[in-house]
Every structure is written in C-alpha cells, then in structure tokens.
Amino acid sequence: xxxxxxxxxxxxxxxxxxxxxxxxxxxxxxxxxxxxxxxxxxxxxxxxxxxxxxxxxxxxxxxxxxxxxxxxxxxxxxxxxxxxxxxxxxxxxxxxxxxxxxxxxxxxxxxxxxxxxxxxxxxxxxxxxxxxxxxxxxxxxxxxxxxxxxxxxxxxxxxxxxxxxxxxxxxxxxxxxxxxxxxxxxxxxx
Amino acid sequence: xxxxxxxxxxxxxxxxxxxxxxxxxxxxxxxxxxxxxxxxxxxxxxxxxxxxxxxxxxxxxxxxxxxxxxxxxxxxxxxxxxxxxxxxxxxxxxxxxxxxxxxxxxxxxxxxxxxxxxxxxxxxxxxxxxxxxxxxxxxxxxxxxxxxxxxxxxxxxxxxxxxxxxxxxxxxxxxxxxxxxxxxxxxxxx
Numbered sequence: 001x002x003x004x005x006x007x008x009x010x011x012x013x014x015x016x017x018x019x020x021x022x023x024x025x026x027x028x029x030x031x032x033x034x035x036x037x038x039x040x041x042x043x044x045x046x047x048x049x050x051x052x053x054x055x056x057x058x059x060x061x062x063x064x065x066x067x068x069x070x071x072x073x074x075x076x077x078x079x080x081x082x083x084x085x086x087x088x089x090x091x092x093x094x095x096x097x098x099x100x101x102x103x104x105x106x107x108x109x110x111x112x113x114x115x116x117x118x119x120x121x122x123x124x125x126x127x128x129x130x131x132x133x134x135x136x137x138x139x140x141x142x143x144x145x146x147x148x149x150x151x152x153x154x155x156x157x158x159x160x161x162x163x164x165x166x167x168x169x170x171x172x173x174x175x176x177x178x179x180x181x182x183x184x185x186x187x188x189x190x
Numbered sequence: 191x192x193x194x195x196x197x198x199x200x201x202x203x204x205x206x207x208x209x210x211x212x213x214x215x216x217x218x219x220x221x222x223x224x225x226x227x228x229x230x231x232x233x234x235x236x237x238x239x240x241x242x243x244x245x246x247x248x249x250x251x252x253x254x255x256x257x258x259x260x261x262x263x264x265x266x267x268x269x270x271x272x273x274x275x276x277x278x279x280x281x282x283x284x285x286x287x288x289x290x291x292x293x294x295x296x297x298x299x300x301x302x303x304x305x306x307x308x309x310x311x312x313x314x315x316x317x318x319x320x321x322x323x324x325x326x327x328x329x330x331x332x333x334x335x336x337x338x339x340x341x342x343x344x345x346x347x348x349x350x351x352x353x354x355x356x357x358x359x360x361x362x363x364x365x366x367x368x369x370x371x372x373x374x375x376x377x378x379x380x
Binding site for chain 2: 010011047048049050053086087089092099140141142146148149154157
C-alpha cells in the first residue's frame with residue numbers, strides 16, 4: 001500500500017515529530033511505500049485566496065502548490081495526519097491545507113442528488129496529540145465532537161473512511177507514557 | 191458597551207460581508223462603541239511560529255501584531271465573530287487568529303488547581319454562515335459538535351460566555367431567506 005503521512009508541528013523536537021518518525025519507520029518496516037509531507041518545513045501557505053476559488057468554482061487553473069499536494073493525495077491509499085490539538089481543533093496550518101487542497105471538483109462534487117465524495121477507496125487515520133488527559137476529554141464529550149467535525153465533516157464527506165487516535169496528556173505526562181504511545185503505533189499502523 | 195466584530199472572508203462581496211455590515215450598523219444604532227477587524231484586509235498571518243511560543247511559554251516579547259489584537263480584545267465587552275463554516279470548522283485564517291492571539295498568560299493560565307480563563311466578563315457571539323441547510327446539520331449532530339469545539343473548546347476555556355447563531359443554506363438559498371437572516375440580526379445584537 002501507499003502511505004502518505006502529513007505532519008504539522010512548528011517544533012522539530014516535539015513529541016509530534018517523534019510520533020511521525022515512528023509512524024514512518026513502522027510503515028516502511030511493513031513494506032508500505034511511504035512519503036512524508038511536513039507542512040511547516042514546506043512553508044505551506046494556509047490562507048485561501050481568490051486563485052483557489054477561481055480554480056475550485058470557476059474555470060481557473062490550480063495554484064501550483066495545491067496541484068502538487070493533490071498529486072500526493074491521489075497517489076496515496078492511506079493518509080495519516082499527525083498533529084497537535086490546539087483549542088480542540090487542528091492547527092491553522094493544517095486547516096488551511098484542507099481549505100485549499102480538498103477542492104470542489106477534486107475531493108468532492110455536487111450532483112443533482114447532493115454532494116459526492118471523489119476520494120473513495122482511500123482511508124484516513126488521524127493521530128492527534130493533546131495536552132489534556134484523554135479521560136477528561138472523553139468525559140465531557142469533546143473527543144466525540146472533535147471526531148465528528150473531522151471524520152464526518154471532512155474525510156467521509158470526500159468518500160474516505162476515517163478513524164482517530166488520541167494521545168492524551170503529552171506535555172505533562174511521564175516519559176514512560178510517551179514511550180507507551182510510541183510503542184502502540186505498531187498496532188495502529190497495519 | 192464596547193463591541194468588537196471580527197470578520198473573516200476573502201470576498202468583500204460575500205454574504206458574510208453583508209452580515210458584518212448589518213451587525214456593525216445595528217451595534218452603532220444601539221449606541222455601542224463598535225470596532226471591526228477584517229483579518230483578510232489586515233493580511234493577518236495565521237501561522238503560529240517560534241516567536242509566539244517564546245512569548246507565550248517562555249520570557250519573550252509578544253509579536254507586534256499579536257499585541258495589537260490583544261489590545262482590541264482587552265478593550266471589548268462583547269466579541270462577535272462573523273465567518274463562513276468551511277469543512278464544519280472556521281477558516282484557517284481565523285483559526286490562526288485564535289492560535290496566535292489567545293495566548294497562555296493573556297487568555298488563560300495554569301494554576302495548581304488547573305486552567306483558569308483570564309477573559310471573564312466578556313461575551314462572545316459566533317455568527318456562522320453555512321452552505322448546508324441548518325436542518326441537515328442539526329439532524330446529524332454536526333451543529334452540536336461545532337458549538338462544542340468552539341464554545342467550550344475556546345471561549346468558555348478563557349472564561350467568557352459564548353453563543354452560536356447559524357445562518358444555513360446561504361449559497362443555494364433564496365434572496366428572501368438571506369434578507370430574513372439580515373433582518374434577524376436586530377434581535378441577535380442586543
């Protein structure tokens with residue numbers, strides 16, 4: 001299978017980067033063709049502007065950067081997003097990647113009967129690091145809400161399957177807990 | 191009262207802009223001191239980078255743009271966000287405004303007992319335009335999830351009260367429906 005890892009964090013020494021490295025290592029060990037996109041290193045521009053709209057809804061051409069990332073998405077069988085949860089939502093950098101790359105006519109289209117996802121057959125995994133303990137976010141329903149806006153709101157809308165894995169308490173937790181998270185990636189990546 | 195309107199849309203001819211203009215007009219008519227921030231016109235940079243982290247978690251200085259927007263927030267009694275829902279979430283531009291401006295030590299802090307919101311006494315209203323009909327998003331629980339990640343995940347965390355108003359079906363609906371939305375703003379803005 002072809003695995004695309006899309007990684008979003010400003011700090012190359014973050015735990016998020018350690019997770020990405022482990023996901024990549026395991027995907028390669030399991031003989032998947034594997035590519036990694038690092039949105040911060042790429043200095044991706046997350047602000048949707050007129051050329052995007054012209055391309056997506058009128059007759060314009062795809063902005064060059066959007067076209068390149070769409071080729072990655074097209075190539076992949078599985079897309080694994082690794083990022084921290086800021087304010088219970090993805091970082092602006094990654095939100096802008098969705099806003100700009102998952103365009104009308106590429107990721108979905110509207111038919112008489114309603115919207116139709118154009119990325120069917122691909123699967124998405126979200127590996128999300130949070131500062132809050134997972135028990136807290138599960139108890140107050142935030143995990144459910146976060147899964148819903150992402151899985152249904154973005155990926156299933158485009159026809160993909162999606163699942164979410166939370167690694168909680170990553171900042172204040174112990175080194176041992178973080179090691180356990182890294183170890184669990186072997187079961188997450190099949 | 192002091193009303194701060196924070197507006198996010200790339201198109202100055204959008205319905206979102208018509209909503210902003212109406213909110214501003216009514217706030218002024220009701221004798222509120224009123225200011226408007228237009229994040230696209232300001233060319234706000236939504237990407238959180240190292241200077242933000244140094245300021246928020248170490249001993250650095252606030253980036254100049256962050257400092258200016260924090261002064262607006264500090265000034266306001268009520269903050270009204272007007273924006274379109276893209277992928278059931280706010281545009282990257284606005285998400286980055288939250289990521290960068292609502293910093294540790296300004297919008298919240300951590301005490302022994304847990305996090306404490308530092309913006310108590312202020313109220314937030316979100317006026318969100320969606321392409322989908324409201325009935326659909328209510329039925330499948332997406333409205334509830336969107337409210338939760340925003341109201342609880344961001345604004346109540348900072349000690350503010352928050353409420354959300356959805357204007358659904360704004361692209362495919364009729365002119366008359368859009369006029370009714372604009373008329374309803376008189377009751378939303380008190």
